[in-house]
Amino acid sequence: MTTATAGPAARPAETDALRRAMELAATDGLVLGPNPRVGCVLLDPDGVTIAEGYHRGAGTPHAEAVALANARAAVGPDALRGATAVVTLEPCAHTGRTGPCAQALLDAGIVRVVYAQPDPNPVATGGGALLRAAGVDVVAGVLEDEARALNPVWTRAMELGRPVVTWKVATSLDGRTGAADGTSRWITSAASRADAHRLRAACDTVLVGTGTVAADDPSLTVRDAARTGPQPLRAVMGRRDLPPSSRLAVPPHDGTETLHLRTHDPHEALDALWAADRRHVLLEGGATLAAAFWRAGLVDEVVAYVAPVLLGAGPDAVGDLGVTTITGAVRLDVVDVMVVAPSTDHPADQADAGPDETNVRLTLRPRKES
The missing domain is CATH 3.40.140.10 (Cytidine Deaminase, domain 2)
Structure with a gap:
């Protein structure tokens, strides 16, 4: 260059x-x-x-x-x-x-x-x-x-020959994405969730696994306050059928598409999304899907929202990566740190019993081997 x-x-x-x-x-x-x-x-x-x-x-x-x-x-x-x-x-x-x-x-x-x-x-x-x-x-x-x-994302995608993958995760301070009893809503604050919608709006695809669809029934759309263009493609990876009544099986009024990728192979999923002219995938699935992409070496960036709360137990942010010793740990470089302070700009979120506290947003990239 x-x-x-x-x-x-x-x-x-x-x-x-x-x-x-x-x-x-x-x-x-x-x-x-x-x-x-x-x-x-x-x-x-x-x-x-x-x-x-x-x-x-x-x-x-x-x-x-x-x-x-x-x-x-x-x-x-x-x-x-x-x-x-x-x-x-x-x-x-x-x-x-x-x-x-x-x-x-x-x-x-x-x-x-x-x-x-x-x-x-x-x-x-x-x-x-x-x-x-x-x-x-x-x-x-x-x-x-x-x-x-x-065109940083487009350029990187062209160099990779596949969509760029950003993994978005929201966790407690001890790396839990929900409580042990299954209550997982609103670990992070309303301001963090609003920022996450802006992140969605900057990607052309949001990807989850069939397990997340069954457990959470997400809509994967960008809220109006953050929306600046067409909704991203809603993509689901996994072989099992989507529940017929799920929000991803029933198209919303704005005609947002859902693409079901019937595979467990992240490479196959990205190949299909590339063929569909998708260049930036926001990975929002659970621990199993995140681990699959990490093991395949297909995570290019991490955006982590960390809340000042301890749960002690509950689902982990990521599944087994095959790491057995500290020398094999996945190491990342911190690209940006942002303090996400409480906001009154999104009253719909504030009214939904979510925490009103300061979170930290970390942007990280996998460390390149020297």
């Missing part, structure tokens, strides 16, 4: 245009789905902006296509001859729901392309090479780190 500075071949006007393209890419905020956020700015030979465009999500025109269309509408096609395209991501070289952007730039008469992040998608990459082979002056890796920050 390059550093977050302009490459030596980038001109000042192009670097400025690239920062503008990043602003455009972020226009609609977080956009979930199989496609990244991308922005494009077209410059004339003097470095003056001709037109701009950005991608609005899967199935819509790519940023380059939008910018080219805007330029033709504003100044006509001839103005693009000899122009420069500045893009946050390497122009694609494949035909999917839309045509290849690299070819569209060639057809428009673009003579120079400056882009930030090489495309990590093995299906779409190659646009830079295609443009160079056609005689276009190509400058790559300008402000690459800043561009990667636009």
Whole structure:
């Protein structure tokens, strides 16, 4: 990866245009789905902006296509001859729901392309090479780190070739997810639960096991206060049938989908979700499902809400990981620590007999072997 500075071949006007393209890419905020956020700015030979465009999500025109269309509408096609395209991501070289952007730039008469992040998608990459082979002056890796920050989950998913998995867990101080008598509701505070709904809203899939469905009958939807877009896909992993009356078996009024993954193999489950264009899975199942993903090496991030309470007994946060000695312990690096203080912003939660106390939210990632 390059550093977050302009490459030596980038001109000042192009670097400025690239920062503008990043602003455009972020226009609609977080956009979930199989496609990244991308922005494009077209410059004339003097470095003056001709037109701009950005991608609005899967199935819509790519940023380059939008910018080219805007330029033709504003100044006509001839103005693009000899122009420069500045893009946050390497122009694609494949035909999917839309045509290849690299070819569209060639057809428009673009003579120079400056882009930030090489495309990590093995299906779409190659646009830079295609443009160079056609005689276009190509400058790559300008402000690459800043561009990667636009699409951190998408980029990681492309590199992994599977959805990124975030395990969310709420526990007591001694690592219990419920009391011994089965009363497990509201270990954490209303403010923590509201924050967890915002976490759900940032993922395109919420995954639990059939055991959680039978025991808790969850809805796995994002509460209205945290909802900023479509509901995530509700996914259930396990071979047994869902109870016909369960909330996951009966679609809610907003048409939120439920996908039943009839397998006990986390790899198979993620393969199916990848094929369904899912890129970020929030793992919310119980100890058994969490342990299965840990043993398979498929947990990329942990978000743990810890409440200041001791239970002494009750279900564990995670099942058997096969660890028999301290040297085999699963070790994680703390990425972020946030104090979640009591809030009055969500009265529906406050009225539901939950604790009103300060919790701690930990964000962690598995430690990489050196």
